[in-house]
Amino acid sequence: MARDNAALLRLMPWVFVLIWSTGFVVARFGMPHAPPFSFLCIRYALSVACFVVWIDWTQAPWPRGTRQWGHLGVTGILMHAGYLGGVWAAVKQGIGAGTVALLVGLQPVLTAIWIGWVTRGADSAPTLQRRHWLGLLLGLIGLAMVVWPKAGIGEVTLSNLSLAVLALLSITAGTLYQKRFLAPTDVRSANAIQLCAALLVSLPLAWFESEAIRWNGQMLGAMAWSVLVLTLGGSSLLYLLIQRGAATRVTSLLYLVPPCTACMAWLLFGETVTLAMLAGMALTVAGVFMVMRSAQAAQ
16 A cells, blocks of 8 residues: 555656646637636636535545635735736737746746755755756756747737746745645645635736637637646645645656647647757756756755
């Protein structure tokens, strides 16, 4: 039994990467048929309903104390409303998915800079080894090689670029905040609280959207996948990974998302994958492997 649990724990990061990588594919299916914040509000509301049913069925515990509820609310605003809202609004405004992926892919670098420099003097701050930095650099180079050929797709404006940067800063801050302030909490109740906070912040923005939602097969499929797979599956796995691992190690996994997304786009939409992109994927995998091995050695 213990061996099976250990195998599942080792498998969790890779399942998370595969699930998280489908986000841009879902956006491509769903965004043409709905405004971003209206779509996300429906997604949040349906996800909360699913989590509440799951919590009631399994009798999962809710967090104790208002402080933990407040911390969960902050992480929900950052990691759901800020991150998803920024990405989906930027894509809706015409920025290329490759450009967004490249920008959000800078998260491991921002996390490493924060941990390695800003918190250098803190007694509890982990010390990043040279292997960490080399792995992060390899991942960044590989990420650029994968995404850069796609970066010219879509018009870049100050507005949509700002939204993409907001998404990057939000998920970086949310990851660090969760690792720093949240005590171990049941993932189901934690997600329900986070999504409620994201819904409250996103509703006023959706109110000002004038575009109507067009309910068709693509829209329904995108919504179902967003709720059942991306939120219930991907967000829950991310929460568990942050609880169990170092922030740098967890965020380094996000380097693998753009290469996986490129492969999915090639399979589903016939988008070109060049030799340079394949070489970038190999560098990315090598960089993530170095960061994770270095983090394991430091524990």
